[in-house]
Amino acid sequence: MVTWTLVFEQLLNGVQFGVLLFLLAAGLTLIFGIMDLMNLAHGSLYMLGAYIAATVTHWTDSFLIGLVAALPATLVIGIVVEVLVLRALYRRGHLDQVLATFGLILFFNESVRLIWGPAGIQVPLPDFLNGSVDLFGVPYPMYRVTVIVAGLAVAGFLYWLVVKTRLGMLIRAGASNREMVAALGIDIKLVFTLVFGLGAALAGLAGALVGPIRSVGIGMGENVLILTLVVIVIGGIGSIRGAFVGALLIGVIEILGRAFLSTLFELVLPSNAAETAGPAVASMLIYILMAGVLFFRPQGLFPARTG
Amino acid sequence: MALLNARNLVVLATFALLALAPAYAAWVETPFYLDLGRRMMILAIGALSLNLIMGFGGMISFGHAVYIGIGAYTVGICAFHEVTSGFVQWPLALAISAAVALVFGVISLRTRGVYFIMITLALAQMTFYLGISLDQYGGDDGLTVYAPSDFAGLIDVDDDLSFYYVVFVLLALCLWFSQRLIRSRFGMVLQGARQNEGRMEAIGVPVFRYKLTAFVIAGTMAGLAGALLANHTDFVNPEMAHWTRSGDLIIMVLLGGMGSIAGPIVGAAAFLLLEELLSGVTEYWQVIFGPFLILVVLYARGGILGFLSRKDGGDG
Numbered sequence: 097m098v099t100w101t102l103v104f105e106q107l108l109n110g111v112q113f114g115v116l117l118f119l120l121a122a123g124l125t126l127i128f129g130i131m132d133l134m135n136l137a138h139g140s141l142y143m144l145g146a147y148i149a150a151t152v153t154h155w156t157d158s159f160l161i162g163l164v165a166a167l168p169a170t171l172v173i174g175i176v177v178e179v180l181v182l183r184a185l186y187r188r189g190h191l192d193q194v195l196a197t198f199g200l201i202l203f204f205n206e207s208v209r210l211i212w213g214p215a216g217i218q219v220p221l222p223d224f225l226n227g228s229v230d231l232f233g234v235p236y237p238m239y240r241v242t243v244i245v246a247g248l249a250v251a252g253f254l255y256w257l258v259v260k261t262r263l264g265m266l267i268r269a270g271a272s273n274r275e276m277v278a279a280l281g282i283d284i285k286l287v288f289t290l291v292f293g294l295g296a297a298l299a300g301l302a303g304a305l306v307g308p309i310r311s312v313g314i315g316m317g318e319n320v321l322i323l324t325l326v327v328i329v330i331g332g333i334g335s336i337r338g339a340f341v342g343a344l345l346i347g348v349i350e351i352l353g354r355a356f357l358s359t360l361f362e363l364v365l366p367s368n369a370a371e372t373a374g375p376a377v378a379s380m381l382i383y384i385l386m387a388g389v390l391f392f393r394p395q396g397l398f399p400a401r402t403g
Numbered sequence: 404m405a406l407l408n409a410r411n412l413v414v415l416a417t418f419a420l421l422a423l424a425p426a427y428a429a430w431v432e433t434p435f436y437l438d439l440g441r442r443m444m445i446l447a448i449g450a451l452s453l454n455l456i457m458g459f460g461g462m463i464s465f466g467h468a469v470y471i472g473i474g475a476y477t478v479g480i481c482a483f484h485e486v487t488s489g490f491v492q493w494p495l496a497l498a499i500s501a502a503v504a505l506v507f508g509v510i511s512l513r514t515r516g517v518y519f520i521m522i523t524l525a526l527a528q529m530t531f532y533l534g535i536s537l538d539q540y541g542g543d544d545g546l547t548v549y550a551p552s553d554f555a556g557l558i559d560v561d562d563d564l565s566f567y568y569v570v571f572v573l574l575a576l577c578l579w580f581s582q583r584l585i586r587s588r589f590g591m592v593l594q595g596a597r598q599n600e601g602r603m604e605a606i607g608v609p610v611f612r613y614k615l616t617a618f619v620i621a622g623t624m625a626g627l628a629g630a631l632l633a634n635h636t637d638f639v640n641p642e643m644a645h646w647t648r649s650g651d652l653i654i655m656v657l658l659g660g661m662g663s664i665a666g667p668i669v670g671a672a673a674f675l676l677l678e679e680l681l682s683g684v685t686e687y688w689q690v691i692f693g694p695f696l697i698l699v700v701l702y703a704r705g706g707i708l709g710f711l712s713r714k715d716g717g718d719g
Contacts, residue, residue: 188700190463199694201693203693210690326525380532386522390513390522391510391513
């Protein structure tokens with residue numbers, strides 16, 4: 097039986113998932129929009145963030161230290177990758193970028209298997225977050241509330257960074273015309289490296305946060321990468337606002353679809369047909385949405401560049 | 404362009420090796436080589452078909468393995484329902500792949516560049532999840548194909564050796580067909596559209612229809628590879644259509660040399676050989692293969708055949 101409580105709870109789960117997707121999408125869409133770089137290895141940074149946070153958490157028995165350790169670690173890994181590999185790819189076509197970053201995925205996945213072994217890692221929920229809060233009469237896990245709040249805080253921070261600071265101004269200027277910014281004497285390479293590092297750290301943060309919710313494992317980067325790509329395509333490549341709206345939309349649709357589509361289908365279909373069709377359509381729902389958005393608005397909902 | 408340049412020699416040598424592989428496998432009593440050679444050729448058909456749209460049409464599809472998956476599943480599902488006649492299975496596999504390619508093509512060809520890459524990726528992922536949700540046909544675990552395609556005694560697909568040469572002949576036919584297609588007026592329009600779509604439109608060519616036709620042809624050919632693959636592994640699973648498999652196909656095309664018609668065949672052979680060699684060195688072979696791929700992208704863009712024709716001073 098579907099109750100209001102259940103719907104509300106799943107809606108919050110959707111928002112929480114959307115917020116995580118936003119952390120990934122924000123970095124990816126900036127990298128895409130500014131550097132015109134298609135980076136498939138973004139999911140690998142998410143995976144590395146999760147593994148590093150999980151390992152440090154187990155070493156120190158402190159989730160917070162694990163979380164804090166993951167940020168600089170993924171930042172540094174991101175910068176090293178940018179300098180060693182991606183820099184040579186900015187002027188190349190998308191196909192070269194796709195292939196080289198696909199190579200990075202293979203490398204990172206296998207390295208993780210080499211270092212941590214094929215089995216996943218469980219991350220215990222930190223004690224102080226292991227409760228539930230009462231939201232409008234619905235008890236909801238404290239940890240998930242924290243993730244939502246943290247994600248919204250990051251969204252606020254990014255808004256401030258991009259709109260109010262000098263670095264943000266350079267980022268926006270770089271997105272609309274790279275050559276002009278470079279010609280004005282700005283070290284655009286440095287800006288690129290910083291933005292890439294920032295995106296990597298955000299992906300690492302998302303990975304670290306997801307540890308206590310899902311187990312940490314090797315293919316986790318790829319699954320979330322595809323969802324993130326869907327988010328930024330729907331939102332419009334290069335647009336942080338689009339990434340935010342897209343991420344929440346995808347998060348909510350994905351979770352609600354999986355939770356309620358079968359029930360919804362039962363209203364119109366015989367129950368065994370609904371039980372088969374429900375999960376099938378639910379897993380395809382966001383891709384259908386993406387195809388629909390691209391069909392009617394090929395530049396996404398919030399195109400970053402006009403013309 | 405001389406007929407016997409280094410480039411053509413490599414292609415000829417690859418075919419000669421593939422033709423002789425069964426004899427060698429029998430001689431050293433390692434049936435595995437037969438298996439490897441057959442897998443090379445099946446994937447070569449897939450890579451060949453991808454190169455038609457990617458190398459010559461400029462359409463970077465990141466979901467080409469979908470059609471291999473659909474071809475394979477068609478054979479698998481037919482066999483599951485005890486329809487084992489190859490005369491039904493294989494044409495059906497081609498027809499369904501073509502139909503899906505038509506639908507996906509209509510949707511994705513509205514977009515350009517990086518959006519095209521992403522929408523083909525998304526459609527592929529959608530199909531992958533559809534395969535997983537097919538509980539009746541094994542879902543995530545896939546489906547064992549207990550009976551091979553039956554060609555009423557004309558060809559025995561169950562016999563390793565005769566199936567090997569069936570694949571060999573089909574690969575040669577696909578290569579011949581690709582060559583004819585690319586050098587035809589149709590192929591010229593396709594390549595013209597890759598270089599400058601606007602100009603092609605301006606001289607009155609309905610570019611979209613040409614690209615869509617190429618997309619469907621490529622999908623159909625990949626569907627054939629899928630039907631072969633189902634008979635090769637006696638097993639189908641959604642993993643066949645996973646986006647990383649599509650990535651593998653792109654790598655094969657790149658390794659062989661994009662834009663040369665026979666390149667993907669050399670690329671597929673090189674890819675599987677590398678996989679074999681490296682996984683013999685270490686279980687963690689992708690730690691080596693990943694950086695290798697990056698180096699190829701950065702420093703050897705023409706692939707194996709491109710490298711050879713540069714040395715020849717050929718036409719690139």
